[in-house]
Amino acid sequence: MITKTNLLTILFGACLLIHCHALFEDSFSIQKVENSDDLADVYMGADFLTAVLFYCNNSQSVVFEPVFIEFAELKKNFYRFVAVDCDLIQNDTSNDIAPACNPKYRDYLPQIIFLEPPQHRIDPQTNKTAQPKQHRYIGEATYEDLSDFAKDHMPSFHKTLVSKRDLEKFLAYQPNLNKVLMFVNKRSLPAYLKALTSAFRDRLSVRNFSFESCD
């Protein structure tokens, strides 16, 4: 028979277990970020769509952990995944880069921001390093909804050829770079081809020839 004292001991033990388990420690697909310098690198360095999860050690974050890990494990070829520990970042003096970690918003954690890398590394208007577009995820905490949202914001570093002249220009462009021509039956590339254009950005010049765009 479980007495009241035993029950309290069990509950206390369960609470301790939850707090002792550091979130996202067990996933190799998720980069853990614990200071603002590393977070700044995440904002500036990605060629892939990057899902940045801001979390703290609250119960909602604990509940969300397996969903984010599942998302990362299943989509690790397509996107990059980062988990920002706000309990550590908020002590960092230069935390302007992580407003979601502001202690007054703690009750709203976890939050996910998707970073969409810019098409050009240098912004042609400002001549400065281009910033990623930020998309705040608003939706259900499910793998399916996260996956759909990410797919809508996935970048693709390619252009579509619509004429023979386009093809000739493409072949003459950057003669030292190997070129890839993809033949697809839709104007938009499927996700795995978009991910390839991210993976080989700067290494290959990619164009697609869409049968939909052909008269």
Add this chain to the structure above:
Amino acid sequence: MKKDDGFEEITYKGDATFKDLEKFLEQYAPAKSKEPIARLRSKEEGISPEEVKTLLLEKFEETVYGNEGLVLLHLFKESTFHKTFNQTLSKFG
């Protein structure tokens, strides 16, 4: 086979998956090799006994993962150093 315009045309005939295509394309656009993260020291330069750090639990990650060189961990009790550790230190130190 090279064409008249100087291009060699290679057609991918594998499965339409990210991994297979990535492997195929790597042949033609290998990732740039990264610079070595730490300069290898010559035997003459060696390491000094002062560089041997006592590993504290709170400094574990910084000492082990934050180190750019090879890390030799030595677990010891009181002041009894393992013979192999002493030999390694005297060999490279």
